[in-house]
Amino acid sequence: MAVATRVAEFCERYGLDVPILQAPMAGACPPELAVAVAEAGGMGAAGAVLDHPDRIREWVRRFREGSSRSYQINLWIPDPPAVADTGEQEARRFLERFGDPGEAGGSPPSFDEQCEELLAASPTAISSIMGVFEPAMVERMHAAGVAWFACATTLEEALEAERAGADVVVAQGIEAGGHRGTFDPDAAGRTAIGLVALVPQLVDALTVPVVATGGIADGRAVAAALALGASAVQVGTAYLRSPEVGIAQPWSEGLAAAAPETSVLTRAYSGRPGRALPTAFVRSWSAPDAPPPARYPVQRRLVAQWRRGRTGSSGPGGVDAVNQWAGQAARLARAEPAGAITTRLWQEARQVLGVEDGGHRASPSAGPDPA
Template sequence: MTVSARVAAFCERFGTTVPVLEAPMAGACPPELAAAVANAGGMGANGVVLDGPAKIADWVARFRAASDGALQLNIWLPDESVDAPDRVAAATSFLETYGTPGPDVEGPDFHAQCEAMLEAAPTVVSSIMGLFPADYVARLHERGIAWFACATTLDDALAAQEAGADAVVAQGMEAGGHRGTFDPAAAEATTVGLMALVPRFADALDVPVVAAGGIADGRGVAAALALGASAVQVGTALLRSPEAGIDAEWAKSLDGLAPERTTPTRAYSGRLGRAVATPFVQAWAADDGPRPAPYPQQRKLVGRFRRGETAGVDRVNMWAGQSAGLARAEPAGEIVTRMWDEARTILL
């Protein structure tokens, strides 16, 4: 199948006119950003891992008031509980050098979130860090909702296809935010770049491949499609848009950011993710820094200190992909249109 035929088939099936999907970045996907992407012909998105049912419903209502375009909702599959009191104690002591923690806040119930996503009926519900159980996949499909599964290895991608995924998101190691490895302990060992990952997936899978990681302009889009992807998913490329409305310090850090100034870290959540190499992130990687607590304990600890009286703790997770320096401070719709126009010029 030609590139144009592959892209056209994907767009027709999933309700887009442009093969550019917004990455579902939890905490950085306001409805205005998703609507801008969808109204430009792409697919808007939201990461709901931290959102309860009421918040999910409200977000979707705000999106639909601004767009009738394609929409993806994404959630993490829960980790098995890891009992590591020594690591929790060491991480707590280290954070106490920054100040006094605030109160703890319980996260939402996973099963209630899944029900809320079904009720919202987006175009796509996507998973990261694992696979949905068979009964939930069946319920998605009964309601006409597609399932996209994020994978970082071919073994995980094949497992997703076997479990009924309608597409697989190939996440290269260049991507900002959390790594999508099914096994949390294997994240550092699965740092495969997108140039190697996409053709490996495309050659082995029967479902469409969506390329994610380090794509921030039309050259990246064209390269991913030429390698066998049917669409691309971009996150960092959109973060400087006015619709994203992220923390000012985070947005400023992305301006001209060199690839080597991003780094994989477990400092924010206990799960590996690529972020700006801030002093806080670097402190955890120093020789005298502790090993972060497992997820979700590390996320909860960092959240408590953000809510307390502290100085030096990053106020937000400053995620950044390796192509952050290509991100522009432009309206999100213009970014999507420009990326696709540039890609078509290259491919045609």
């Protein structure tokens, strides 16, 4: 299928003008960002893994105040029950060098309650990472006209997602910033497939559309992903320096200075591997005297507790105030409005591809094709 036709069909189905999806970056996806992307013709996003239902509801309310266009909400599929030794005690002792711990946090959100809130919100798409939804959830999504976008980092995962009923597979290359979406937590650190190798193999093997994500921060990369067979792209790091996100200056400057080889895969922030800037905190977990980070979600809980401490993120040598995620194309991210980024990426890609008409406005409530 020609690129223009494939892109136009995807855009029509999901209510887009341009084949660009905002990545659902938990902690860095305020509704203002999603509104800007959606109003520029792309798909906005919320990363809701840390959000209780009331916060999800508030995010949706604010998004809908600003836009009636397409958006997705993302959840993590829960990991299997924790092993007996999560490494908590060793990680806790190591964290003491970064300051005093704060008070323990409240209870984490209930996955089942999050799912109910997402179904009530009825977004264009519910997306998943780290696994697949149970059949009953998939059935309820489709009955409500909501599409399921499933993240996969391998061909095996993509095929599993399609068999489970995914309407779209998001192919995440090793270049992507943030958490790796690998289903098996123990394999996440060693599963390292680049986007150029991953996308065409998924396209050849699947019957559902493929969205490419990882290292996409300018129009050349958008065009390359579409030429490989993707129907759209998902962009994360390229939006982080936009005023709608408003990240701290050190993180923004780190992104602007990052070479392709600068970012590292680390478990320091959550216990799950993710690609981030090599801050002093991140590097410390690779020192000879450092223990392995605790398993997810224990490490994430501990880091959050130290951030609440009296001297944690506020003092020199403390825990990073936020997770400084960074994809391998971070240096290409520009400090410009998110709507302008969305428009520029597609304009640049069309020039590379020679595409005259890559998408058009469709119903923003368009869901999965019933067939």
